[in-house]
Amino acid sequence: MAMAKSVLAPPVLIFALFCSYYAASMASAQAAASSSDGFLRCLSASIPSQLVFTQSSPSFTTLLKSSIRNPKFFTPSIVRPLYIVTPTNASHAQDAVLCGRQNGMRLRVRSGGHDYEGLSYRSERPEAFAVLDLSNLRAVRVDLQTSTAWVDSGATLGELYYAVGKASNVLGFPAGLCPTVGVGGHFSGGGFGMLLRKYGLAIDNVLDAVLVDARGRLLSKNTMGSDVFWAIRGGGGESFGVVLSWQVRLVPVPATVAVFNVPVPASQGAVDVVTRWQQVAPALPDDLFIRVLVQQQTANFQSLFLGTCDALLPVMGSRFPELGLNRSSCKEMTWIQSVPYIYLGSGSTVEDLLNRTTSASVFSSGYKATSDYVRQAIPRDVWANIFSRLAQPNAGLMILDPYGAQISTVPESATPFPHRAGVLYNIQYMNFWPMAGGGDGAVQTKWVRDLYAFMAPYVSSNPREAYFNYRDLDLGENVVVGNVSSYQAGMVWGHKYFKDNYQRLAVAKSQIDPDDYFRNEQSIPPLANSN
Known part of the structure; x- marks a missing residue:
């Protein structure tokens, strides 16, 4: 790094x-x-x-x-x-x-x-x-007969979820939690959320797309070519053109789902519970997803279960008794109600999903983030060290999302997103600082980088994997040679995000945009013009 x-x-x-x-x-x-x-x-x-x-x-x-x-x-x-x-x-x-x-x-x-x-x-x-x-291009068109939808890239996830929930209380879509995230970027990088263990990623459920290429042509799945259609589903759509809209497969959800949010302080054994969670969460039934937000000295366990509390409690009692889930902590609601409940809190409503703006308090904070993938459970003593780092002044947080089940059954080469079989969970590291008063975030950024360096022995290696939607320029930047991004230089960051899929992405880039018109600091370089 x-x-x-x-x-x-x-x-x-x-x-x-x-x-x-x-x-x-x-x-x-x-x-x-x-x-x-x-x-x-x-x-x-x-x-x-x-x-x-x-x-x-x-x-x-x-x-x-x-x-x-x-x-x-x-x-x-x-x-x-x-x-x-x-x-x-x-x-x-x-x-x-x-x-x-x-x-x-x-x-x-x-x-x-x-x-x-x-x-x-x-x-x-x-x-x-x-x-x-693309904010003016945000239509969502749900087709109940085929259980599909067309969604424009300028729509937010909240708008997509709202449209699906309004059309049916037994259909959903497997994508991220934050309702203000734009569909275009989210789908282009993979897109995972609380349904990933049951239905995989957003891109695993994309059926078609409309793309404007560097020649100004309007292309669909059948006219853009199989390599390009493969590439835009997880390889960063902005590298290949302008993806205007996506056709997605909607997925069945029960009329009633169960959710819980259980905080466990360090003083009540959070280190032990998180250590145990690493082995339990990826092996649970695919209807059950339990993520962890670790901040300061508390681990918050957030869950979505595709079923009732009466069905969930026996599973938790036998598979994860360490968490101590009881009936009072379990809430039942519809799937669409669970989306704002989990991300925005208990006082939120379904209509809040339509709010495209970011609150003033969030906008006043800058942040630094990066990511890791864990393939072997991290020892308890390491977690004890991590909790001590989370207790430091100006410390940030960690978000742990479990994998396993459906996401792990898809071959690494099926989409550009390669983090599949063998992954226990994803880690996101984040830290925030107030922008008022000229704060530059140097201390908070250093905390993220120091923790990332400390974690090196305990996460994936060769390459050290990262999630493209948690983009981090610390992992490397493109070098432009002869007005075209260098394929070799891009490998530094490309293998971390895409592993062996990086080369095929570069081939697709050379097919659709050989002159590298669509480029940024971490866009896919064309292989044909590599340097």
């Missing part, structure tokens, strides 16, 4: 670097001005002006900020887009791509704005780019 270093450079070197950077910036600015004028003129011929926002537009900043979920990427030093285009139909997206290609203006595609590194709306390096914001 790339660790932050503090090194003082000689004054002469600093001056030389500044001069070189200034010259490069001036040249880049001149080129950007030229491409910007042409791009804007091209857009004006086919896209209504009210759907295109320049940096001088009164609503530009509000729109850019509207779905930035990590406010550390909303500071003056961040490289922002020159334009935001908000298409209302497929032809607008096609025209934006064509105008971008013709005028040297790259596009970054944003659905919900939850990308942990903000790469859907900002750049790590100075460059001219526009954001294609």
